Amino acid sequence: MTLTLGKSATATRGGALSLEWRADGSLWAMWGEEERAVSVRRCFPWTEPARHLSLRDTDEEEFAFVRDPADLDQRSRAALERALAVAGFVFEVTQVLEIEEEVEIRRWRVETQQGPRTFQTRLDDWPRTLPHGGLLIRDLAGDLYHLVAPERLDRESRELLWAFVD
Amino acid sequence: MSTQQQLDDHIIERYTAQPTRLPAELRRQIEHAWQGAPVQLYALADLDQSLRLTVAWLALGPRHIAVAQRESTGWHVRSVERSRIEAIREAPGLSANTLTILGASGEPALALLRYTHRQRRAFENIRFVLEEQIQGHERELVDGDADRLYAESVARPIRDAQALVSGRQTAVIRRLLGYLKPYRRQLTLGMAAATVITLVSLVPPYLAGHLIDRVVRPAQAGTLSLVQAAKVAWLAVAAMALVYLVRQPAVHVRLRLMSIIGEWVARDLRSELYEHIQRLSLAFFSRKRTGSLITRVSADTDRLWDFLAFGVVDVSLSLVMLAGLGTVLLTLDWRLGLVMTLPVPVFCWLIYRHSEEITRLFIRAWRKWSRVTDVLSDTIPGIRVVKAFNQEQREIERFGERNEDVTAEFNRIHASWTRFWPLLMLGVHMMTVAVWVFAVPRLLGSGAQLPVGTFVSFLLYTTMFGAPIEVIGQMARTINRATTSAHRVFEVLDTEPEIRDVAEPVRLEPVHGRVTFEHVTFGYDGVRQVLRGVSFDVTPGELIGLVGPSGGGKTTIVNLIARFYDVSGGTIRIDGVDLRRLDTGHYRRQIGMVLQDPYLFHGTVLENIRYGSQEAPLNQVVAAAQAANAHDFITKLQHGYDTVVGERGHTLSGGERQRVSIARAILHDPRILILDEATSSVDTETEREIQQALERLVAGRTVFAIAHRLSTLRKASRLFVIEDGRLIEHGTHAELLAKPEGQYRHLYELQLQLQ
Ligand SMILES: Nc1ncnc2c1ncn2[C@@H]1O[C@H](COP(=O)(O)OP(=O)(O)O)[C@@H](O)[C@H]1O
Numbered sequence: 039m040t041l042t043l044g045k046s047a048t049a050t051r052g053g054a055l056s057l058e059w060r061a062d063g064s065l066w067a068m069w070g071e072e073e074r075a076v077s078v079r080r081c082f083p084w085t086e087p088a089r090h091l092s093l094r095d096t097d098e099e100e101f102a103f104v105r106d107p108a109d110l111d112q113r114s115r116a117a118l119e120r121a122l123a124v125a126g127f128v129f130e131v132t133q134v135l136e137i138e139e140e141v142e143i144r145r146w147r148v149e150t151q152q153g154p155r156t157f158q159t160r161l162d163d164w165p166r167t168l169p170h171g172g173l174l175i176r177d178l179a180g181d182l183y184h185l186v187a188p189e190r191l192d193r194e195s196r197e198l199l200w201a202f203v204d
Numbered sequence: 205m206s207t208q209q210q211l212d213d214h215i216i217e218r219y220t221a222q223p224t225r226l227p228a229e230l231r232r233q234i235e236h237a238w239q240g241a242p243v244q245l246y247a248l249a250d251l252d253q254s255l256r257l258t259v260a261w262l263a264l265g266p267r268h269i270a271v272a273q274r275e276s277t278g279w280h281v282r283s284v285e286r287s288r289i290e291a292i293r294e295a296p297g298l299s300a301n302t303l304t305i306l307g308a309s310g311e312p313a314l315a316l317l318r319y320t321h322r323q324r325r326a327f328e329n330i331r332f333v334l335e336e337q338i339q340g341h342e343r344e345l346v347d348g349d350a351d352r353l354y355a356e357s358v359a360r361p362i363r364d365a366q367a368l369v370s371g372r373q374t375a376v377i378r379r380l381l382g383y384l385k386p387y388r389r390q391l392t393l394g395m396a397a398a399t400v401i402t403l404v405s406l407v408p409p410y411l412a413g414h415l416i417d418r419v420v421r422p423a424q425a426g427t428l429s430l431v432q433a434a435k436v437a438w439l440a441v442a443a444m445a446l447v448y449l450v451r452q453p454a455v456h457v458r459l460r461l462m463s464i465i466g467e468w469v470a471r472d473l474r475s476e477l478y479e480h481i482q483r484l485s486l487a488f489f490s491r492k493r494t495g496s497l498i499t500r501v502s503a504d505t506d507r508l509w510d511f512l513a514f515g516v517v518d519v520s521l522s523l524v525m526l527a528g529l530g531t532v533l534l535t536l537d538w539r540l541g542l543v544m545t546l547p548v549p550v551f552c553w554l555i556y557r558h559s560e561e562i563t564r565l566f567i568r569a570w571r572k573w574s575r576v577t578d579v580l581s582d583t584i585p586g587i588r589v590v591k592a593f594n595q596e597q598r599e600i601e602r603f604g605e606r607n608e609d610v611t612a613e614f615n616r617i618h619a620s621w622t623r624f625w626p627l628l629m630l631g632v633h634m635m636t637v638a639v640w641v642f643a644v645p646r647l648l649g650s651g652a653q654l655p656v657g658t659f660v661s662f663l664l665y666t667t668m669f670g671a672p673i674e675v676i677g678q679m680a681r682t683i684n685r686a687t688t689s690a691h692r693v694f695e696v697l698d699t700e701p702e703i704r705d706v707a708e709p710v711r712l713e714p715v716h717g718r719v720t721f722e723h724v725t726f727g728y729d730g731v732r733q734v735l736r737g738v739s740f741d742v743t744p745g746e747l748i749g750l751v752g753p754s755g756g757g758k759t760t761i762v763n764l765i766a767r768f769y770d771v772s773g774g775t776i777r778i779d780g781v782d783l784r785r786l787d788t789g790h791y792r793r794q795i796g797m798v799l800q801d802p803y804l805f806h807g808t809v810l811e812n813i814r815y816g817s818q819e820a821p822l823n824q825v826v827a828a829a830q831a832a833n834a835h836d837f838i839t840k841l842q843h844g845y846d847t848v849v850g851e852r853g854h855t856l857s858g859g860e861r862q863r864v865s866i867a868r869a870i871l872h873d874p875r876i877l878i879l880d881e882a883t884s885s886v887d888t889e890t891e892r893e894i895q896q897a898l899e900r901l902v903a904g905r906t907v908f909a910i911a912h913r914l915s916t917l918r919k920a921s922r923l924f925v926i927e928d929g930r931l932i933e934h935g936t937h938a939e940l941l942a943k944p945e946g947q948y949r950h951l952y953e954l955q956l957q958l959q
């Protein structure tokens with residue numbers, strides 16, 4: 039038995055899905071008769087970030103599902119790219135400067151592509167290893183820090199990170 | 205400024221590298237642009253449009269919002285009138301959130317801000333106020349609260365993880381030592397004994413040297429008569445014996461006293477902690493993990509015992525020992541003395557370095573170890589799923605892999621210390637060799653003269669360096685571990701209960717059961733209101749059914765009636781008296797609660813039923829159980845009412861536990877009874893039995909009953925429909941059903957369809 043997905047961008051509801059950015063600063067999805075301001079949610083942010091995207095309206099309901107952006111027209115794809123950049127944004131760590139343990143929390147000082155940053159994690163919260171390699175750290179407030187390739191960082195960063203990578 | 209806010213400011217400064225306040229000059233500039241209207245809330249937008257870190261602010265006033273961006277010349281402030289705002293959108297992302305404030309549809313956004321999760325609570329506060337405004341409910345904000353709310357929203361996650369900001373280690377140690385004060389006498393005695401041990405152990409090597417130089421050699425050379433020599437020699441032997449006779453009792457006194465004092469202090473801490481924990485408000489418990497509170501009372505106080513009983517003495521005496529050894533050696537012979545003492549700090553430093561290295565290894569091993577325990581805590585409770593999907597082999601392999609992994613890490617640790625200690629001992633032995641190297645020529649007569657006895661004393665003293673060096677080297681770690689535990693303990697002790705009685709509380713004897721809500725607003729944190737102005741008046745003896753969608757605020761209402769939290773705005777009156785003026789303990793004794801997931805303590809059924817009323821005679825216990833429809837199944841248990849239940853005892857079904865807890869409430873005979881989804885998790889037959897029990901229970905008291913199945917509440921005198929923090933409908937079952945567009949009617953019809 040094979041399972042097929044119900045909705046896909048080009049299947050039901052007739053007509054093609056198209057996307058655009060409007061002056062109100064939001065991404066709008068137009069599909070058949072309907073149009074709504076939507077935000078993008080990746081279904082597999084780490085396993086397959088480029089595909090399987092859920093477009094959700096302001097009530098957090100799925101308005102459309104994009105299995106592959108390649109199915110969209112050129113303009114919609116560009117609009118989607120822009121929305122994905124914001125939705126998928128995480129800090130990209132380029133250098134680890136300090137990792138210190140304190141009572142109950144671990145304090146990190148890092149350099150990121152977005153600028154210098156300090157954050158904290160619980161002592162028993164460990165960085166997560168991602169499917170395609172790389173490391174993901176979640177701080178106490180919920181912000182995410184991504185290390186694409188810990189093994190390619192400078193020597194000092196690697197030393198500091200040693201206890202946290204396999 | 206409150207201490208809470210000082211702590212929050214301190215956390216922001218220490219941990220986030222962002223401003224603790226809206227800059228004063230910017231605030232003035234904004235308020236100037238608003239003709240003097242105050243900034244009531246603000247938030248930091250820390251990402252710019254291209255998602256780089258930046259500093260921009262969103263401020264909210266009574267009639268405006270303002271967005272401030274830094275420019276080369278100062279702040280660029282753009283104000284928008286709040287009346288123009290028609291919609292507001294928040295798009296959450298993995299780490300970047302976007303808040304869009306919109307005017308009339310189709311127009312460009314009035315403001316668009318991006319920020320990380322760290323700032324999200326502060327934005328939530330502003331968004332809440334604006335959304336209320338859009339829905340037509342004006343929210344009055346207190347002026348002068350902006351700084352506190354901003355600081356709290358940013359610092360909160362860190363404060364919840366670790367309330368006491370670690371800083372001055374010495375202050376913590378001093379506070380800890382303060383617990384020794386009541387035992388000053390024993391402590392002095394123990395310390396004195398320890399000092400005696402240390403000093404006395406310096407004597408034997410000295411005696412040995414003295415005997416050789418002053419007795420044996422003169423006697424052999426014939427300069428001392430044999431009789432004389434024998435007399436002195438025997439005296440020395442006697443002195444030796446005396447040394448050990450003094451030393452061993454001192455060892456006994458020291459070990460005994462210090463371990464006992466340590467136990468006493470640990471006991472004091474444990475009871476102080478437990479007592480304090482019992483007093484703390486519910487809010488504290490929802491912030492902390494149960495496990496972490498349990499380890500504070502058990503493991504942390506135990507570790508402090510270890511530190512006080514042995515750590516403190518060991519460290520201070522090792523210092524005394526090293527100082528004593530150094531002095532003795534340098535006075536005996538300063539040249540050899542220097543050879544022995546100079547390397548000591550180097551050794552201490554090496555040990556310190558090594559323990560740092562081991563710590564690093566331990567973090568890694570700990571991480572791998574948690575991967576092993578993860579598999580266990582996953583698959584043992586989930587064993588049915590594992591078997592159903594035939595995944596045993598895969599789980600065995602997964603565990604095996606991680607087990608291998610962690611073993612490799614532990615072996616790495618072993619490799620490290622087994623390499624280090626022999627090397628260090630080699631160093632210590634080299635010190636002895638160095639003594640030989642410097643001493644031999646002098647013994648043979650070249651250079652400064654060296655008596656053989658002094659040389660022998662030196663050799664004996666060399667063996668005494670090892671132990672204190674090790675203690676000093678480990679000192680940093682010992683102190684670190686103790687301060688960590690002390691921090692965790694003091695953090696709890698320093699938390700103030702949020703619910704406190706007024707100076708002269710009112711006691712209602714008895715409570716009649718009139719409950720009045722006057723414009724009650726309440727939020728668990730920040731500005732977001734869970735109750736948005738609820739008013740009602742319930743007369744004694746009424747049965748009130750609270751219904752509505754989940755998340756509406758029903759449980760919150762009953763939590764407030766039980767005074768688990770205090771209201772943020774408005775007043776709750778019991779028999780006309782403000783709830784906050786009542787004696788909380790006395791008042792709570794007159795309320796009863798039956799919750800959805802009733803909690804039975806480890807103990808017999810009897811003890812559980814009697815939990816709130818220990819004095820109740822047995823016939824009343826039986827009567828209560830009968831009224832709760834529990835008597836029947838209890839008597840069927842092997843030990844009847846004496847059957848042990850709870851986590852490790854006989855497990856009762858959900859419905860049975862529910863009925864035991866109802867019996868508990870009946871026996872308690874409360875004036876106000878709260879039933880929070882008491883029948884939601886049981887089957888229909890059990891529900892019917894519980895239903896009957898409840899009908900007996902509600903007679904003659906004020907009852908608030910929350911239920912999912914609306915049929916349960918048909919007997920209610922009035923029904924309150926709670927939705928989104930508001931009381932939207934009230935009346936009897938029939939009255940509410942008669943409303944054609946009513947929410948209750950809608951819910952009721954939905955449930956009928958499901959049946
Ligand atoms: N301890 C808490 N801390 C923070 N928010 C809470 C807490 N308890 C409940 N809430 C929130 O308060 C709102 C009302 O919850 P509750 O009173 O439990 O609703 P109900 O009982 O009607 O289902 C929900 O949005 C819930 O998320």
Ligand SMILES: [Mg+2]
Pocket residue numbers: 758759760
């Ligand atoms: Mg509830």
